Amino acid sequence: MTAALLQACSGNDSRTTYEPSASDRYQATRYSQQQDAAPLRHIGPDDVQDAVPRADPILAAGNKSPYTVNGVTYTIIEDYQGYRERGTASWYGSKFHGHKTSNGEIFDLYAPTAAHKTLPLPSYARVTNLNNGRSVVVRVNDRGPFHGDRLIDLSYAAAVKLGYMEQGTAPVEVEVVSVTGTDDHRGAPGTHYRFLQMGAFGVEASARQLQSELQGFVQAPVFIAPVEAGGRTLYRVRIGPVDSSADLALVQQQLRDGGYAEGQPLP
Numbered sequence: 001m002t003a004a005l006l007q008a009c010s011g012n013d014s015r016t017t018y019e020p021s022a023s024d025r026y027q028a029t030r031y032s033q034q035q036d037a038a039p040l041r042h043i044g045p046d047d048v049q050d051a052v053p054r055a056d057p058i059l060a061a062g063n064k065s066p067y068t069v070n071g072v073t074y075t076i077i078e079d080y081q082g083y084r085e086r087g088t089a090s091w092y093g094s095k096f097h098g099h100k101t102s103n104g105e106i107f108d109l110y111a112p113t114a115a116h117k118t119l120p121l122p123s124y125a126r127v128t129n130l131n132n133g134r135s136v137v138v139r140v141n142d143r144g145p146f147h148g149d150r151l152i153d154l155s156y157a158a159a160v161k162l163g164y165m166e167q168g169t170a171p172v173e174v175e176v177v178s179v180t181g182t183d184d185h186r187g188a189p190g191t192h193y194r195f196l197q198m199g200a201f202g203v204e205a206s207a208r209q210l211q212s213e214l215q216g217f218v219q220a221p222v223f224i225a226p227v228e229a230g231g232r233t234l235y236r237v238r239i240g241p242v243d244s245s246a247d248l249a250l251v252q253q254q255l256r257d258g259g260y261a262e263g264q265p266l267p
Contacts, residue, residue, distance in 0.1 A: 036095035038156055038165065039109055048161040050137035051112045053124040053179045055241050057195075059225055062103030062121035062143065069146045077118050083176040087151025089127065090169050091159035092144075101142035104224070112161070115142035115153040116174075124177040127154065129162040129170050136161040137177060194248055195240035196255075196263030200227075207235035214239065217258050220251050239263060 065076035077083060097109045103121040107113070114125065119140050128135040136158050145153040152174055156165065164170035198214065201207040207224050214222045218239055225236045242248045252262040 036093055039094045039097070043110065043157065043160055045134070045161050045163065048110075048112060048136065048157045051124060051139040053137065053177045054221075055179050055243065056122045056221065057223065057225075057241060058120045058122070059103070059223070061226070062101070062141070067143075069143075072146070074117050076120055080119055080123065080176055081178045083119065083125075084173065085151060086130070086171065086173045088149060088169050089129075089152050089154055089159075089162070089164070089172040089174075090145055090147075090150050091154045091156055091165060093156035103141050105141050107142065107155070109156040111155060112136055112138045112158045113142065113155045114138040114140045114158060115144035116140050116151075117143060117146070119176070124179060125152075126175050126177055127152065127158065127162065128173045128175075129164060130172060131170055132163055134162045194242055195238045195266040196242075196248075196251065197266055198237040198239060198255075198260070198263045200234045200236045202232060202234060204233075204235045207237050210237045214255075214258075214260070218251055218254050220247070238266070240266075 063076055066073050068074070092115070093109045096107050099107055101107050101113075101115070101121075105122075114127065116125075119125065121143075122139055122141045124137060125140055126135055126137050136154075138154060138158050142153070150169070152172065154162070159165040162170060162172070199207070199210060201210075204224075204226075211222050211224055214237070220239050220242055222237065222239050225238055227234050227236060239251060242251055248265070255262055
């Protein structure tokens, strides 16, 4: 988690001169590329679709608050539904492709995603290029950019959609897209959505294996929710959210068809 939070997400970042910490030395060896770059397979704006907002649970992963990077402390915004801000956008690409984002998802440079310092992970935002009026809806699933006055770091694909990939940065407006019923699992559980718990494992690899199996045929998000219990960490595999009894019944039928138990329903 600490390593993920300390990831300098911007492909165009230039570090100020200071004595590197142990975390900085780790980051220098974490990636196979020394410098970020665009991928070999280029795409055009018409190839990039908006992210589809959905009521994803906001879990503890990636949402530690406050947290500190390079001596600066950041606090995650709790009341973020009306968030709107203008600033500079940068982008990141092939150096980080295939690596984990701050909330544990895998960064795909061709997907419409973004890194932000203080929005909850995940959340959704419409980003508009103030130079040309182009906009894109992105899924915010990473932390950054931790450089200068930059407001948001978009994936290569999102930067292509907004038309500033060649320039590297652009002035933008970032506006959160509200999703009714978002369940915040950092505090009290929500009441509008339901989940199925499929198991709890003492070994993260076992939870990841089950998650991978279920994602192959279940038409709902499958995620891992760690919890401290009895002095050790349990990795809970959960499905959801599902927003109606009919959807819940459909997921349970898909589990039966796949040879799995129906899971334990949760509010």
